Amino acid sequence: MTTIDGVAVYQHLIDGRERAAADGRTFEVRNPANGAWVARVAEGSAADVALAVGAAAAAFADGRWSRLPGRERYRILNRVADLLEAALPELATLESTCVGRPLRELRAQLGRLPEFYRYFAALARTYEDAVLPFEGPYHAYARRVPLGVVGQLTPWNHPLLILTKKLAPALAAGNTVVVKPSEYTPLTTLELARIAGEAGLPDGVLNVVTGFGAEAGAALCSDKRVRKLDLTGGTETGRVVAKLAGENLIRVTAELGGKAPVVVLPGADLDRAAAGATFAAFVASGQTCVAGTRVLVHEDDAGALLARMVTRARAIRVGDPLDPATQLGPLVSARQLERTERYVALGREEGATVACGGYRPGGALAGGFFYEPTIFADVRPSMRIAQDEIFGPVTCVLTYRNLDQAVQIANGIEFGLAASVWTSDAAAGMRFADRLECGIVWINDHHRIDPSLPWGGMKDSGMGRETGIDGYREYTQTKSTIVNLEEPVDWYATTEVVRLS
Numbered sequence: 493m494t495t496i497d498g499v500a501v502y503q504h505l506i507d508g509r510e511r512a513a514a515d516g517r518t519f520e521v522r523n524p525a526n527g528a529w530v531a532r533v534a535e536g537s538a539a540d541v542a543l544a545v546g547a548a549a550a551a552f553a554d555g556r557w558s559r560l561p562g563r564e565r566y567r568i569l570n571r572v573a574d575l576l577e578a579a580l581p582e583l584a585t586l587e588s589t590c591v592g593r594p595l596r597e598l599r600a601q602l603g604r605l606p607e608f609y610r611y612f613a614a615l616a617r618t619y620e621d622a623v624l625p626f627e628g629p630y631h632a633y634a635r636r637v638p639l640g641v642v643g644q645l646t647p648w649n650h651p652l653l654i655l656t657k658k659l660a661p662a663l664a665a666g667n668t669v670v671v672k673p674s675e676y677t678p679l680t681t682l683e684l685a686r687i688a689g690e691a692g693l694p695d696g697v698l699n700v701v702t703g704f705g706a707e708a709g710a711a712l713c714s715d716k717r718v719r720k721l722d723l724t725g726g727t728e729t730g731r732v733v734a735k736l737a738g739e740n741l742i743r744v745t746a747e748l749g750g751k752a753p754v755v756v757l758p759g760a761d762l763d764r765a766a767a768g769a770t771f772a773a774f775v776a777s778g779q780t781c782v783a784g785t786r787v788l789v790h791e792d793d794a795g796a797l798l799a800r801m802v803t804r805a806r807a808i809r810v811g812d813p814l815d816p817a818t819q820l821g822p823l824v825s826a827r828q829l830e831r832t833e834r835y836v837a838l839g840r841e842e843g844a845t846v847a848c849g850g851y852r853p854g855g856a857l858a859g860g861f862f863y864e865p866t867i868f869a870d871v872r873p874s875m876r877i878a879q880d881e882i883f884g885p886v887t888c889v890l891t892y893r894n895l896d897q898a899v900q901i902a903n904g905i906e907f908g909l910a911a912s913v914w915t916s917d918a919a920a921g922m923r924f925a926d927r928l929e930c931g932i933v934w935i936n937d938h939h940r941i942d943p944s945l946p947w948g949g950m951k952d953s954g955m956g957r958e959t960g961i962d963g964y965r966e967y968t969q970t971k972s973t974i975v976n977l978e979e980p981v982d983w984y985a986t987t988e989v990v991r992l993s
């Protein structure tokens with residue numbers, strides 16, 4: 493990173509070196525809290541992507557990483573975790589400056605990242621392959637081998653967390669990687685790649701091309717040397733990327749949109765449920781795929797729950813994300829702010845009632861993309877605000893008469909990523925969770941993650957799973973080897989019928 497006229501200039505990171513865009517283009521990254529310039533960044537084209545994929549392909553082919561013993565990958569990934577841990581305070585500030593998320597949230601979130609590298613480092617060291625019950629005088633085994641060059645497309649809402657969920661298993665399994673981060677938030681991705689190089693990751697194993705999805709992202713998805721694509725983003729982008737992967741017959745993991753229900757069962761503690769529902773909705777200003785944005789409550793409890801949620805939402809401190817006291821920062825971009833405003837207007841037109849929020853704060857916050865935490869009441873399940881992913885600080889309260897109807901509302905949507913169930917009866921919570929069509933369900937909690945947890949959605953929320961042993965397997969393929977332990981059959985030397993298996 494260099495500085496020109498006091499503004500940081502970031503380049504691509506290809507084959508262990510910083511590189512300007514082939515055609516010299518750059519774009520700006522701005523702070524969403526105040527519009528100030530943060531950096532200029534190389535704008536990637538197909539030529540830059542081709543160079544990065546070439547570097548990753550060469551690194552894979554010569555085995556500098558893919559054929560290292562698991563214990564060496566274990567050692568280097570643990571070193572990545574250690575250096576990352578040491579750099580977290582600066583990374584949290586940089587990420588907060590680009591995303592607008594409050595520092596207090598980012599400190600908590602980023603504090604978990606080293607665990608992911610350590611967990612997958614341990615898998616590189618301990619994963620056990622299979623010896624198969626192959627019939628006859630044979631020893632047959634199936635080993636998991638890496639895929640080759642993988643392309644990772646990451647969004648702006650949790651740049652380092654989402655990258656880490658993809659990168660740690662990909663590297664542990666021995667792949668080489670080209671990342672295209674969101675154009676809003678590429679800086680911490682470049683910093684992480686630099687840290688990985690310092691930790692001993694060989695050149696060319698992790699490459700970052702910055703730029704826009706339509707150009708650099710599309711070039712990465714079309715390059716025939718790439719063996720897997722891994723995207724977190726909107727459902728429409730998921731369809732585009734999956735089509736390109738289909739054309740090249742390569743794997744795709746896609747973690748897409750969501751509209752998580754927060755189901756409050758009869759008899760639940762309403763104070764706890766209200767605290768959980770506001771946490772579910774407003775963390776990251778609602779810009780998260782598992783945001784709890786449909787609160788389903790029994791009609792007898794609705795008034796009491798809504799009153800508690802409104803009191804809590806009004807008390808949330810909106811402000812400068814770098815102030816440690818701030819609880820809600822701005823949205824990431826003018827586009828997300830406009831989208832939120834559009835949906836709030838639509839909700840009013842559809843006949844829902846704004847119980848709190850529903851406006852941009854003024855005064856000192858008027859220059860940023862801030863929006864007040866907003867709760868809609870009188871929402872019907874068919875309303876657009878109850879069906880579409882808004883990706884802003886907006887949640888809806890819906891009522892049900894019985895549990896069958898609650899299941900119907902919870903599942904009556906194209907998404908199937910996550911849900912939470914709030915209850916004072918754990919068994920009832922588990923019975924209800926079993927009926928939900930989604931990949932992740934929390935009971936009496938929301939948003940909690942762990943490297944061991946398979947993460948991903950059903951229906952239009954995506955395909956494949958990140959993290960956990962499933963996530964590791966998705967970055968490998970099996971290779972079966974069959975060893976004949978006896979004299980080989982001379983098929984053409986005899987007229988007798990021999991068994992082949």
Ligand code: NDP
Pocket residue numbers: 645646647648649672673674675676703704705706708709710713723724725726727729730732733747748749750780781831881882883
């Ligand atoms: P996108 O789905 O457009 O972006 C996700 C990533 O994919 C980014 O790196 C993006 O690049 C890249 N990308 C975009 N188009 C292409 C393409 N044609 N080929 C290859 N890569 C591409 O998210 P948006 O930022 O546009 O957000 C839109 C909506 O998506 C949000 O409002 C939200 O509803 C949802 N979303 C969901 C996320 C989740 O966690 N599931 C995360 C982010 C968004 P670039 O951004 O540089 O163009």
